[in-house]
Amino acid sequence: MKDEDYMQLAINIAKVGIGQTNPNPVVGAVIVNDGQVIGIGAHLKAGEAHAEVHALQMAGDKAKNSTIYVTLEPCSHFGKTPPCADLLIKSKVKRVVIGTTDPNPQVSGKGIKKLREAGIEVDLGIMKLQADELNPVYYHYMDTGMPYVTLKSAISLDGKIATSTGESKWITGERARLDVHMYRQIHDAILVGVNTVITDNPSLTTRLPNGNSRNPIRVILDSSLRTPLHSNVIQDDLASTWIIVNKSVKQEKMKPFIEKGIRIIPIQDDIRSIKNVLKLLVENGISSVFVEGGAEINGSFLKERAINQVLTYIAPKLIGGKRAPTSIGGNGIEHMADVFQLSVKSVEQLGDDIKIVSEPIRL
Ligand SMILES: Nc1c(/N=C/[C@H](O)[C@H](O)[C@H](O)COP(=O)(O)O)[nH]c(=O)[nH]c1=O
DSSP: OOHHHHHHHHHHHHGGGTTTSTTSOOOEEEEEETTEEEEEEEOOSTTSOOHHHHHHHHHGGGGTTOEEEEEEOOOOSOSSSOOHHHHHHHTTOSEEEEEEOOOOTTTTTHHHHHHHHTTOEEEEOTTHHHHHTTOHHHHHHHHHSSOEEEEEEEEETTSBSSOTTSOOTTSSOHHHHHHHHHHHHHSSEEEEEHHHHHHHOOOOOOOOTTSOOOOOEEEEEOTTOOOOTTSHHHHSOSSOEEEEEETTSOHHHHHHHHHTTOEEEEESSOTTOHHHHHHHHHHTTOOEEEEOOOHHHHHHHHHTTOOSEEEEEEESOOOOOTTSOBSOOSSOOSSGGGOOOEEEEEEEEETTEEEEEEEEOOO
16 A cells, blocks of 8 residues: 555545544544555543554554654644654654644644654655644634634525525434534534514434434524523523623523533623634634524624634525525625635535535635
């Protein structure tokens, strides 16, 4: 096999950690000696062993004179675990092949320097594009210190998310709705507005057929605490629920929610500012947010352009009606020159529906 094949293997192994490692990146490692794969590893949880550590443990002393393929530059600083660069030197690895460098200023280039100074051959940038595509959440967080935002809409062909009487079950079919749950699984938080809780009474849990689903934290934007106490997100005890409210909400109004184990977070700044909400979430350890609407909330995310990925599921249905809501409310963009421009990353058919993944154009 060529270097690229082993790196592709490391990239595939890295993916097992997606949604589990935040705020750390996912990383994969493959150790090869004499054409034999003798160790593999993935980073599975922040604070636990890095991919290289798992792979080196599996390789044991056969790591001597081996080549390790690692998707991200080995760390060289003492984080929650000792530096991987030191461990690679101690294990007498002969060659290190790296997918991409680490955007973390604490790390970038230092690991490579340490390895080369120890006489280890280092090759950089093998399958760089694919290695970079592993960690959109980590790169965004390193770049901006803010959580990565995925905005999801499920619409009819004419762009409606519900009928004029508020009915929306269902617009998209089983297969598309299941796909949504795969995204819920890998995001730290799912965010909706209180109107969605009132109209849909959603569970916002991850329900995948294989049973062992991981639930995101359910975040409700609800300035005056209008969330009904009998809502599923309050009563079902299936996942954590945080309600972000205005600081003016009275303590006694919060009491019944707090007694149910709900976390009420009064925001000190203006709750209508999505940037303030995202700042509060990242301060509470949230690296990625799955925004499932409704229209007004989506409108505020668009207004502040706080969107990193757009998931649109389109059902071959027509709903019509000027009062039937579309997926993005608010005042919207007035001039085409100010339109929020994206580029389509993928289009696929899921059952009867079409799924489009798009990302903002990097200006
Ligand atoms: N109405 C539709 C959707 N509706 C999305 C709304 O947010 C709805 O409240 C939640 O999806 C319900 O969450 P839960 O299933 O109770 O956890 N989303 C979809 O993907 N397709 C549709 O047809």
